Amino acid sequence: MAKDLFHQAVKQALIKDGWTITSDPLIIRIERVKLEIDLAAEKVFAAEKDEQKIAVEIKSFINPSVISDFHNALGQFLNYRLALEMTEPDRILYLAVPIDIFNTFFQERFTQAAISHYALKIIVYKPNTEEIIEWKN
Numbered sequence: 366m367a368k369d370l371f372h373q374a375v376k377q378a379l380i381k382d383g384w385t386i387t388s389d390p391l392i393i394r395i396e397r398v399k400l401e402i403d404l405a406a407e408k409v410f411a412a413e414k415d416e417q418k419i420a421v422e423i424k425s426f427i428n429p430s431v432i433s434d435f436h437n438a439l440g441q442f443l444n445y446r447l448a449l450e451m452t453e454p455d456r457i458l459y460l461a462v463p464i465d466i467f468n469t470f471f472q473e474r475f476t477q478a479a480i481s482h483y484a485l486k487i488i489v490y491k492p493n494t495e496e497i498i499e500w501k502n
Contacts, residue, residue: 374492375404375495376404379406382496384419389404390403390404390405391404402420402422403461404423406421418453418456418457419459420458422442424460426438431466431470439483442460458486459488461487464491488501
């Protein structure tokens with residue numbers, strides 16, 4: 366599977382944010398079904414002595430049809446979330462989205478309704494500076 370255009374930028378942004386990358390990609394096998402989520406990361410929060418585990422599916426939204434990119438991203442997200450529930454229920458899935466798309470297409474009424482309806486968790490990132498701008502839960 367081809368790595369997303371902004372794969373390295375998101376990986377670096379997570380590292381800068383204190384995450385340890387544990388898989389690149391995270392491979393999940395459920396019988397004969399094999400899924401590849403872009404990244405897995407872990408972070409230990411010293412105050413609570415808690416370890417948080419996440420999986421991140423990175424999207425660049427660079428195709429001419431943003432809605433088509435969104436359909437693909439949403440389908441992948443829902444399948445990956447189900448696979449994680451079956452195999453690693455303590456790992457939280459996030460969809461990584463570039464800031465320009467988040468500030469435009471992701472503010473549309475339809476997109477907002479889909480995000481709410483499907484309970485998407487989103488990481489907003491800035492590709493050129495390799496930083497995470499916002500975590501949307």
